[in-house]
Amino acid sequence: xxxxxxxxxxxxxxxxxxxxxxxxxxxxxxxxxxxxxxxxxxxxxxxxxxxxxxxxxxxxxxxxxxxxxxxxxxxxxxxxxxxxxxxxxxxxxxxxxxxxxxxxxxxxxxxxxxxxxxxxxxxxxxxxxxxxxxxxxxxxxxxxxxxxxxxxxxxxxxxxxxxxxxxxxx
Numbered sequence: 001x002x003x004x005x006x007x008x009x010x011x012x013x014x015x016x017x018x019x020x021x022x023x024x025x026x027x028x029x030x031x032x033x034x035x036x037x038x039x040x041x042x043x044x045x046x047x048x049x050x051x052x053x054x055x056x057x058x059x060x061x062x063x064x065x066x067x068x069x070x071x072x073x074x075x076x077x078x079x080x081x082x083x084x085x086x087x088x089x090x091x092x093x094x095x096x097x098x099x100x101x102x103x104x105x106x107x108x109x110x111x112x113x114x115x116x117x118x119x120x121x122x123x124x125x126x127x128x129x130x131x132x133x134x135x136x137x138x139x140x141x142x143x144x145x146x147x148x149x150x151x152x153x154x155x156x157x158x159x160x161x162x163x164x165x166x167x168x169x170x
Contacts, residue, residue, distance in 0.1 A: 024069075027066070030106055030108060035070070036070055043141070048129065049126060051110060051112060053131070056106045058106055066104070071111075077112075078116070089116075090115070090123075103135075107134075
């Protein structure tokens with residue numbers, strides 16, 4: 001008798017290599033810690049229900065061409081087996097999008113814990129929407145001002161610790 005394939009739920013479905021049209025070569029991966037830090041520091045964030053995408057446009061003087069993608073899955077999301085399963089699902093979802101990405105971009109995908117139980121199709125759609133937003137011509141790659149930095153209205157107004165100081169006396 002033939003082997004019976006185990007039942008796979010929609011949440012655990014990952015397409016086989018034959019079903020995925022494009023590959024995810026090493027040159028398209030973000031691998032160095034410094035590169036991840038640069039994306040977090042200088043890039044923009046795009047949010048969805050099950051993941052956050054950090055994006056940074058690389059300078060022309062950097063030697064690498066084309067988009068590079070990296071993944072961060074923290075220990076808070078589970079043990080090593082769980083984190084690796086999330087990364088496999090994210091890599092599979094990215095493979096579908098690699099052909100549509102253009103330009104010198106560094107992208108870090110940071111899934112949330114719900115990414116493990118979300119259906120693969122929905123996860124793929126969320127990633128597709130986030131990356132489509134990044135590819136729009138009106139997308140600004142400059143990061144928003146952070147607390148305590150010039151350009152932040154709360155900082156430039158002289159407010160300290162969220163309290164307003166008034167002088168009612170003479």
